[in-house]
Amino acid sequence: MIYLDNVAGTKPDQRVIDKMMPYFTEHYGNPSAHFYPIGREAFEAMEAARAEVADFIGAKPDNIVFTASGTESNNIALKGFLNHSANKGKHIIISEIEHFSVDTLVTKLISEGYEVTKLKVDNGGLVNPSDLENAIRKDTVLVSIQYVNPEIGTIQYTEKLGGICKSKGVTFHVDAIAAAGYVEIDVEKLNCDMLSIAAQNFYGPKGAAALYIREGVKLMGLMDGGFQEKGYRSGTENVPAIVGMGEACAIAKAEMAEYVPRLEKLQKKLWEGLGGMFDFLNFTGHETRRRPGHVSFWIEYIEGESLLMWLSLKGFACASGSACSSNILAEDEDDLVASSVLTAVGVPTDICAGSLGVSMSRYNTEEDIDKLLEVLPETVQKLCEMSPMYNRDK
Amino acid sequence: MIYLDNVAGTKPDQRVIDKMMPYFTEHYGNPSAHFYPIGREAFEAMEAARAEVADFIGAKPDNIVFTASGTESNNIALKGFLNHSANKGKHIIISEIEHFSVDTLVTKLISEGYEVTKLKVDNGGLVNPSDLENAIRKDTVLVSIQYVNPEIGTIQYTEKLGGICKSKGVTFHVDAIAAAGYVEIDVEKLNCDMLSIAAQNFYGPKGAAALYIREGVKLMGLMDGGFQEKGYRSGTENVPAIVGMGEACAIAKAEMAEYVPRLEKLQKKLWEGLGGMFDFLNFTGHETRRRPGHVSFWIEYIEGESLLMWLSLKGFACASGSACSSNILAEDEDDLVASSVLTAVGVPTDICAGSLGVSMSRYNTEEDIDKLLEVLPETVQKLCEMSPMYNRDK
Amino acid sequence: MAKGPYSEKVMDHFMNPRNMGEIDDANGVGEVGNPACGDVMKIFLKISDNNIVEDVKFKTFGCGAAIASSSMATELMIGKNIDELLQLTNDAIVDALGGLPPAKIHCSVMAEEAIEEALKDYFKSKGEDPAIVDEMKAKIKKDN
Amino acid sequence: MAKGPYSEKVMDHFMNPRNMGEIDDANGVGEVGNPACGDVMKIFLKISDNNIVEDVKFKTFGCGAAIASSSMATELMIGKNIDELLQLTNDAIVDALGGLPPAKIHCSVMAEEAIEEALKDYFKSKGEDPAIVDEMKAKIKKDN
Ligand SMILES: Cc1ncc(COP(=O)(O)O)c(C=O)c1O
């Protein structure tokens, strides 16, 4: 299987796994148990990981809170901040292409009296900084805009957006979950007050994520309980996963300079290969401001789930934003939700189209891309032949 | 190091670790990715684990929601339920010896208009079922009482408490985090509507816990985001840890009958050995209704942290409910909080006393207990000699 | 390979769709669905003078379940008479496929509807009132 | 062994407390703390006729930091004159211990207070007004 769905999670680096193992077998203590070595070792490993995470994003260890998923980091950031500043203002700004964990959350807040502005993006998926500037009001308390969109790969002008928030004195959260490990992150340059990353998105394990919180920014934890993570996130810490996240950060910091250009090359190859393939294939996202190794597009006449399934049968793991493939476990067809990201970047919904997302990792090779380029035409052809829409308008 | 702080987490079983490993290295897919094998394998392993967890507590797989910690299970149970039934009533009942994740949570709710009754426990740490019966009011919406207390080991009359809730039509949550793996759990016998367990407490990994939710009981998730866990708990699932939890449940189900009597024997040995040691050593918790392998006590004249530290230097990992040892990372001495459990069971606070909790695992041997019984007298003697309180009243 | 969300039968029909294509001289064609919703199903019928499905073909834009439902529907249709066609419910398609995920049951419903539309077109092409299909369907439902 | 929450110096004084015990013919004894709070510290002083700490011992009920603070305090006291004793602040004890966790600084404060109490007891035993200790302390604070 050629794995090309790395925005959904990467294969952990073997060095990460090796680093985690002793925390299952030997240093299995509870990091809150400071008075015997087995506990204290766990604590110290966790603090070493915190320093590595901090170092990776240009922060101080004190500003890092460990959580269990990207979703949890985003939820603590947004709900935790708003619950703490309940009376400071009722206006929130996000973009219209945020992840569910931001979009759904913020949308629900409307019923609690919040007003939400969802900034439009252009066809490349970019928020126009001056739109943000104009949207900020006196009662704006929070802006949350992702760094990289996992579906269309677009890299926002986060530095500029942060600068605007800073100059207007509005708290700025960055969902950098699809960015970390692929795009350089420096919380100072980005001018952000909070930033979310998750280890599984850059060669770390599932179950460990982090939230950066700038000094002076006050949050209320989502969960009540013990003293862990200064009360921002109570509950016994997942020490092995946290240790793995530390290692993943250290590796990414050291090796991005090597693998990012390589991913950019592969991306170019795939882009160019696809470009000449069908006149009914349309790229999504921005041509240059995109996550290295990320290529996304939609193909007229064919549907995304079928495309995914055929590619899977041919040995490729990719993603699609199609409704059909979205929530296959749902009890009801009404719970199948198509990605609103594609609509936001101008993909017409009134024609038959299947979207595909290809996100590479540093494990991918040129051969992988060659193979995909070889298999795609026959697969698309097969589905086109089956489609009542194909050739109809010709 | 002889590890005797198993209420803070156990060493994972090697079989659990072995079962987890392929989900780091091979089946690393996102379980929401149903359309290629690497994702689907992760999904199916997770569902197999769900069936094992369900089987372990007499539930159906559909009633199991995976979370990342015991604290999270308790928080989803309580906040999730109350947020969903906001207008059904404002009275909550817990015991006065609940874990922070229940006690703090419920105490905070008072400011939101809830009334909270904290049921007293007797000197053995038991809630009197008739006290619960009397405390239930027309507007009582929720009762949450732990199955086993981690500090004093007491096993509640949970079946009876559940029966009362059931007959009165009040939703009943059981925090079974310190019980699972040591006391048989059957959600039907216990008459509970929700029940929390965490893998790390019974030879499973950190980072995986579960919440049982009876059909018909409605909750609102704590976190907004994707479709995972039917929306009760959004965020990418920690597949390896969940797989480990499944295996831990299967092992516990198969082997409790063997190791529980062994732990009871070790417990008896330690209890009897301590009984004759000092006339100023007092057991806490119930003599018979206690977690197998759990012995807890307080010793006059000496302080808990010092006792812990000396025992650690001698090679033993134990726990203490003393204030001094509670939250060593706090910025302020006011954040050092002594366990209220000891006060609740009648330990006098106006005398100098150090509490100690010894919680064994199935890895412990008779030799471990012999060694502890050998080391304890000299350690206590050393600290007594240093104590200005010792001999004062003689 | 790990099992997917679909049964083996569904996967078989997805990978090897039966009766895929068009019938140039079809005497009944039905199309249902909506591109925006992600599914369009088209069924081509060739019904003989003695009311038997002589040939049937489909074209489908849609997910795995939609393709498999159409393919299975055509298999169940061939050789049947009009009465039997009207009796062919989505449940029968789902059963024949070895089940569908709950959220995908609507694909089998679409297949049933496509058959209805094709039949209506057939009656229309014969100069009869296509409403007869609805009436007959209603009668069958009542009888069951 | 992994480092604990305490420095090596603290651990050393915890494991090998210096000057632990009582002085039968002490001429100054100070006790501070509260059993309910988990700390009681008692300091025994033997001050020579020329105002020098000839001997000092302690007894402490309390945590690792409390025991180490008392032990270190006695080490810093021995051979000092009364003026120097009054200059001995909790900061000096913390420094000598290589630091204490923030939540445990109060243990060093208790040690300073125990010394004060012992000195007051000493002045009292000599028939002098113990309030002099507070005055001298206040003066030292002002001068710094
Ligand atoms: C009874 C009880 N409830 C809740 C918890 C909290 O669990 P966790 O630390 O996994 O969040 C514990 C921890 O041991 C416990 O013993």
Ligand SMILES: Cc1ncc(COP(=O)(O)O)c(C=O)c1O
């Ligand atoms: C931009 C972005 N935000 C949030 C998330 C949610 O992260 P998780 O699934 O770890 O909870 C993702 C997931 O990939 C993401 O790409």
